[in-house]
Amino acid sequence: xxxxxxxxxxxxxxxxxxxxxxxxxxxxxxxxxxxxxxxxxxxxxxxxxxxxxxxxxxxxxxxxxxxxxxxxxxxxxxxxxxxxxxxxxxxxxxxxxxxxxxxxxxxxxxxxxxxxxxxxxxxxxxxxxxxxxxxxxxxxxxxxxxxxxxxxxxxxxxxxxxxxxxxxxxxxxxxxxxxxxxxxxxxxxxxxxxxxxxxxxxxxxxxxxxxxxxxxxxxxxxxxxxxxxxxxxxxxxxxxxxxxxxxxxxxxxxxxxxxxxxxxxxxxxxxxxxxxxxxxxxxxxxxxxxxxxxxxxxxxxxxx
Amino acid sequence: xxxxxxxxxxxxxxxxxxxxxxxxxxxxxxxxxxxxxxxxxxxxxxxxxxxxxxxxxxxxxxxxxxxxxxxxxxxxxxxxxxxxxxxxxxxxxxxxxxxxxxxxxxxxxxxxxxxxxxxxxxxxxxxxxxxxxxxxxxxxxxxxxxxxxxxxxxxxxxxxxxxxxxxxxxxxxxxxxxxxxxxxxxxxxxxxxxxxxxxxxxxxxxxxxxxxxxxxxxxxxxxxxxxxxxxxxxxxxxxxxxxxxxxxxxxxxxxxxxxxxxxxxxxxxxxxxxxxxx
Numbered sequence: 001x002x003x004x005x006x007x008x009x010x011x012x013x014x015x016x017x018x019x020x021x022x023x024x025x026x027x028x029x030x031x032x033x034x035x036x037x038x039x040x041x042x043x044x045x046x047x048x049x050x051x052x053x054x055x056x057x058x059x060x061x062x063x064x065x066x067x068x069x070x071x072x073x074x075x076x077x078x079x080x081x082x083x084x085x086x087x088x089x090x091x092x093x094x095x096x097x098x099x100x101x102x103x104x105x106x107x108x109x110x111x112x113x114x115x116x117x118x119x120x121x122x123x124x125x126x127x128x129x130x131x132x133x134x135x136x137x138x139x140x141x142x143x144x145x146x147x148x149x150x151x152x153x154x155x156x157x158x159x160x161x162x163x164x165x166x167x168x169x170x171x172x173x174x175x176x177x178x179x180x181x182x183x184x185x186x187x188x189x190x191x192x193x194x195x196x197x198x199x200x201x202x203x204x205x206x207x208x209x210x211x212x213x214x215x216x217x218x219x220x221x222x223x224x225x226x227x228x229x230x231x232x233x234x235x236x237x238x239x240x241x242x243x244x245x246x247x248x249x250x251x252x253x254x255x256x257x258x259x260x261x262x263x264x265x266x267x268x269x270x271x272x273x274x275x276x277x278x279x280x281x282x283x284x285x286x287x288x289x290x291x292x293x294x295x296x297x298x299x300x301x302x303x304x
Numbered sequence: 305x306x307x308x309x310x311x312x313x314x315x316x317x318x319x320x321x322x323x324x325x326x327x328x329x330x331x332x333x334x335x336x337x338x339x340x341x342x343x344x345x346x347x348x349x350x351x352x353x354x355x356x357x358x359x360x361x362x363x364x365x366x367x368x369x370x371x372x373x374x375x376x377x378x379x380x381x382x383x384x385x386x387x388x389x390x391x392x393x394x395x396x397x398x399x400x401x402x403x404x405x406x407x408x409x410x411x412x413x414x415x416x417x418x419x420x421x422x423x424x425x426x427x428x429x430x431x432x433x434x435x436x437x438x439x440x441x442x443x444x445x446x447x448x449x450x451x452x453x454x455x456x457x458x459x460x461x462x463x464x465x466x467x468x469x470x471x472x473x474x475x476x477x478x479x480x481x482x483x484x485x486x487x488x489x490x491x492x493x494x495x496x497x498x499x500x501x502x503x504x505x506x507x508x509x510x511x512x513x514x515x516x517x518x519x520x521x522x523x524x525x526x527x528x529x530x531x532x533x534x535x536x537x538x539x540x541x542x543x544x545x546x547x548x549x550x551x552x553x554x555x556x557x558x559x560x561x562x563x564x565x566x567x568x569x570x571x572x573x574x575x576x577x578x579x580x581x582x
Contacts, residue, residue: 024401025413028394028457035454036420039431046430105321116322118569120329125565126558127515129533133540133554134332137339143348143547145335179332233421240424243517247537261426268429269522281427288424 043285046278054272066279076255076263081287083170084239084260090174091181091238092231098178099185106186107193117190124183128243135176136248139163166256169249173257177244185230192226193219228299235295236288260284333558340364340551347547363552371546373553375528376535379445380514380557383531386449387513388506391456395505396498398457399464400490404473417458425455429522436523443529448520452513460505467501468494507568511561532557 050062070077106117123131138145139162147159162172196219204214220227242265245251251258251266258266264284267277339347343360346353367373401407402414432451433442441447471494479489517533524534536557539550 018407021401021405021407021410024397028398028461029413029416031394031450031454031457032416032420035432035451036423036428039428039435040423042431042434043427101321102325105318105325108318110318116326118566120325121569122333122562122565123329125511125515125561127517127533127561129517129536129540130515130554130557133536133550134336136540137547137551138332138335140547143339143352145352145354148352179328183329236422236424240426242426243533246517247540250541261424264426265429265518268426268433274430274434277430281424281430284424285427288422292422 040285043278043281046275047282049275049278051275051278052273059275062275066276067283069276070279070283076258079255080258080260080263083256083258086170087174087245087259088235088238091177092234094174094178095181095185095234096227096231098182100189102182102186103189103193106190121183121187123180124187126180128180128241129247131176131180132244132247135172135179135244136163139172139248163249164253166253169253170257173244173248176248177238177241180244181234181238184234188226188230189223192223196222224299228296232292232295235291239284239288336551336554336558339547340555342548344546344548363548364556366546367549367552367556371539371549371553372527372530372535373532373556376530376532376553377556379529380531380533382445383448383452383520384510384513386445387452387456388510390449390453391460391509392502392506394453394457395460395464396502398461399466399468400494402461402465403468414462417462420455420458425518429518432519433522443524443526445529447523448513448516448531451519451523452509452516456509456512460509463505463508464498464501467498467505471497504568507564510564514557514561 047066048062048064049059050065051059102120106113106120110116126134137143141147141159141161144159144162146162147156150156151159160168162168200218200222201214204218209217239259240261242259242262245257245259245262246265249257251262260280261284264277264280267273267280271277338353338356340363341359341361342353342356343358343362346356346358368377402410428451432447436442436444436447475493475497476486476489479493480486484492514531515533516531517537520531520534521537524530527535527538530538532553536550536553539545539553
């Protein structure tokens with residue numbers, strides 16, 4: 001009797017338990033669906049519409065008009081994609097390179113390690129707009145410390161407006177974004193470095209590995225999963241990131257810092273043709289999906 | 305001789321990169337800080353002062369009272385606090401489900417949460433603007449709280465499930481033996497042990513909300529509702545920039561996020577490593 005009672009109870013409990021996880025997940029999934037997935041679907045819908053908030057009387061089904069216009073008439077479509085390519089490639093590669101260096105450095109044992117780590121990671125907590133302000137103060141033509149230092153060491157003779165020259169604006173924004181971006185890689189790589197067991201290095205040392213070879217044959221393979229995932233996340237993130245471009249150069253001068261995401265943002269914030277902006281966004285989404293797919297295939301992520 | 309060699313080696317591979325790294329990271333912040341404390345005349349004066357000769361609080365008073373940083377700060381704080389409360393509530397619930405239950409569709413649920421990380425944020429600005437215009441929530445803090453929470457819930461839920469999984473389920477079972485029901489067991493046993501995880505996740509969410517720019521720019525169109533990033537951007541775009549007040553405003557925006565970051569940094573590094581590892 002007693003046994004049957006507990007059996008019955010546990011059965012009843014089990015049945016109740018099955019519902020619980022769905023109920024617990026429900027609020028989160030309602031939020032995500034309503035505010036992330038549903039808007040995403042709307043973008044696809046708008047991209048096939050004439051949808052101009054300044055001329056609502058002409059709104060109707062557009063077919064592929066918006067896309068045709070982008071591919072045939074838009075003078076910024078290809079140049080902004082090229083800029084995005086340059087932007088993403090320089091950011092991800094340089095952030096990975098310097099982030100790895102910093103992670104290796106901070107993985108050593110030394111005095112004040114915790115403090116140093118905290119200080120080095122600070123830019124990660126600083127917003128894109130704030131980074132823009134900080135670097136615009138340094139790049140400034142009249143009061144900027146960069147001009148002052150470069151003139152002191154004799155590289156330039158007179159102050160330059162780095163952000164308003166087509167030759168230097170892009171590089172100047174890249175450098176400022178690196179300042180904020182490197183700590184992200186340093187943080188994730190450091191966390192993974194600390195998970196590599198010391199035995200692997202001891203074994204490598206017994207096989208006669210020096211510092212370089214043990215980095216190549218022990219550290220890198222152990223970090224592969226982290227590197228693949230962080231570089232991919234970062235590629236998507238940097239492709240979309242406009243905070244510095246918007247605030248330091250606003251896509252200028254002469255569109256030299258106009259990336260694709262910046263072009264979309266300008267169309268959305270200052271323009272009124274939401275159908276056209278949506279079509280641009282759909283193209284961005286397709287490009288990013290292809291990149292992510294190829295990247296995971298080529299890097300053989302599943303096997304890592 | 306050998307010792308000297310070792311020291312030289314160490315200064316090249318360790319001290320020099322270390323110094324470069326710290327200079328690169330800290331100098332820009334230092335420059336903003338001293339600009340904020342320089343009187344207006346000294347900011348542009350040549351030769352530039354690397355150590356400020358005169359110190360003033362005028363820029364801070366100006367930024368806070370006249371430029372509008374009192375409003376921006378208040379708006380950012382409300383949005384940040386609201387986002388933290390909503391995101392934490394949802395992600396603790398979801399994280400508990402993912403950590404403690406085996407159920408049909410669990411893999412799919414995890415996959416959907418991860419997929420959201422790949423949704424380009426710039427994709428959302430147009431449809432969200434239309435949506436919130438239709439329900440009349442443009443320039444209302446609630447619109448930002450809802451959107452930021454939706455963006456932050458997936459990653460936070462994954463983080464929370466990691467933290468919860470780290471608490472042995474035997475503790476809950478022991479509480480159940482003592483006659484506590486599941487809810488009581490969670491409240492009395494799990495929550496207290498979860499506090500470090502909650503603090504780290506909450507701070508991560510707050511810093512995101514405090515710093516976010518593009519969505520805030522799109523969903524706010526009156527100055528009295530600007531958050532700090534939108535306010536700073538607005539100021540940076542003006543024709544005649546008051547650099548002292550701009551630097552002071554930056555320091556005002558900077559202090560809370562750096563303070564919170566220092567508290568959470570250790571937990572976050574571990575949590576993020578775990579999340580990236582999967």
